[in-house]
Amino acid sequence: MRIRTRLLLLILSILLPAIVAASVAVWYVYQEQRKAEVSGMKEAVRALSLLADRELLAMEATLRTLAASPAMRDGDFAAFREQARRVAPPEYAVVVITDLEGRQLLNSRQPAGAMPPQSKSNLMALRSAAGPRGTVVSDLFMAPVGKRPDIAVQIPVEVDGKARYYLAMGIAAERLVPLLVQQGLPAEWIASLTDRQGRVIARSREAAKYTGRQVRPALRARIMAGERSGVHQGVTLSGIDTIAFFARAPLSNWTVILSVPLEEMRRPAIIAATGFTAMIVLMLGLSIAGAHWYARRTAAPIEHLRHTAEALGRGEPLAAFTSGMAEADAVSRALADAAARIRDNEAQLERKVAEAVAAAERAQRALLQGQKLEALGRLTAGIAHDFNNVLQTLSGALQLIPMTQDRARVQALAETCQRAIARATTLTGQMRSFGTVQDARLATVDPATAAHNVLPMLKNALPDNVELVLDIPASPWPVTIDPLQMELALLNLVINARDAMPAGGKVGVALRNEMLPDGAHGLPGGAYLRVSVTDTGTGMSQETLAHALEPFFTTKAVDKGTGLGLPQAYGFATQSNGTLVLDSEPGAGTMVTIWLPRAAGIAVTQEEGARVVPDLKPAEGLVLFVEDDVLVRETMLAALATGGFDVHAAGSGEEALAVLESGAPVRQVFSDIVMPGAIGGVELARIVRTRYPDVRIVLATGYTESRVNLPGVRLLAKPYDIAELYQALR
Known part of the structure; x- marks a missing residue:
């Protein structure tokens, strides 16, 4: 007999005693379905409350962006008003600045110079309860300028670490209606959003009719009592018997109410119970021929197969068995064959994995060694080339000096030697960028002064068709660096930008004070000076970017570059406990950003251009x-x-x-x-x-x-x- 027949008989014999228990379970299913519906509704209304808070968080993010604007920091309300009207157009939003006493100083809906009206919201009352810091969300109120129901979000504005103003954004309550409508609720369901007083802010159906009205007293009493969530059976404002699920939003303390007609709530459970009852009746008619003997006969070979499969999992050798059931015997033989093949395959796989791992390790070592040798070869070849030129100049000049009687000619040759030494000093300065920081050259400086010191060289390095744009704040944070290395880094980056724009363009040099989170660009969190050099040139491919920071790597012609520009700037950044970040795409230009940590001390003023005159007076000691x-x-x-x-x-x-x-x-x-x-x-x-x-x-x-x-x-x-x-x- 085939196993399919035996299993059919087994199912019939099991269903007969199960029918009695299933009958008892009908009521349990009905109750569980109701519980599931209630749980699902509670989760849905909680999700709606979070969606409402998400809208308010978006308004808070906009306010914090406005609060960080220079116009707000400087108290330039005229400029701030224009900025606020761009961010929050008056036709659907308003931005209001008040002093710490709640008096309006600016209302973006009013014309410039107009006297701001007094607000009718309860923001200041909420602020008194919540304290001077943090975000508060108003209840529904009538806007004095727009003459319509509004809600508002308010944040404090701090200047020099102290709260100076309160900045609020108000929007029409009707703008929250789509939030409820777009959830795709059934037509008979009603979603409502109420404030702390139980007034309707938005409604998925007939919003204009019910906005501003209070919910039914019983439900309002539960809302006013501060319940975070719950279920309430009652009548809606439109007179429909419903079960209302409500949840309070954590940020705004508003309440989202989802009202479902009683019939809608009962229908799924009734359908489930009815269907389950029908299934029980059907199974009762099919289970009249149960046979315990067939079940026992069927279970024995299957149990034997289970033990065989467990032995296969443990890797034990298997032998096929005969039970008289064709399918079970075939599976037993297949398991025995599979066990033998698995043991053979495991041995082969272990051997191949070991060989592959060894080969991968050899290839990785060879690749790393090749990369090291390539970089070292390029570095030593570049150094040798440049120093041979310096040595050739010194050698030629020093050989000519004994053969020259003209003192002016000797002086000229000596000056040539000095220039060669200066060139060698510059080269060693570039090579120093790849070593550790040198205390003899460190100083805490004002980066704006350092940038202005190198400005003449930057301008001289650029042709007429390249525009230099500076963006340097009045008081950038001081940094502890090698000043000459910073000037050389800026010059190298500007020259690279120039060479990337053969047809002309724009080079930007900017300084910014910024706070970095921990781990950003591989740096510890804290205060950093951001030095960025941007161009509108040809950009770099990903392959070029991968090698751009290697010493003496260059894509320029032999006489057009040394390949030390970007590596020198990178070395300067890392020596200064910062880093350099490259961002470039072909055809989209390049941005080089150097992050330097803010110095703990103050900048030391340096005199530029002063040359020390040798003092030849006799010395003591x-x-x-x-x-x-x-x-x-x-x-x-x-x-x-x-x-x-x-x-x-x-x-x-x-x-x-x-x-x-x-x-x-x-x-x-x-x-x-x-x-x-x-x-x-x-x-x-x-x-x-x-x-x-x-x-x-x-x-x-x-x-x-x-x-x-x-x-x-x-x-x-x-x-x-x-x-x-x-x-x-x-």
């Missing part, structure tokens, strides 16, 4: 000059002697410490920071400050990862000017 590089030591010993200093040289920190311990009358220590041995420049300075507090210390560095946090220690950045050294030592 012995200077201990510590430098491990022989060439630098020989050159600077001659320079210090020329400046009138009594100098003693040391080649390491240990040697310098020995001179001090010998009792030599050292008045000042001038030391390099990075030196071989256990005692570097920073360690030597700490020892001198501890053991010889009367000895002054000047440190020089070309590059170091050591932080110098020693009060009273003067830092010089290599290459330093000799006159600057004289001044530091004097």
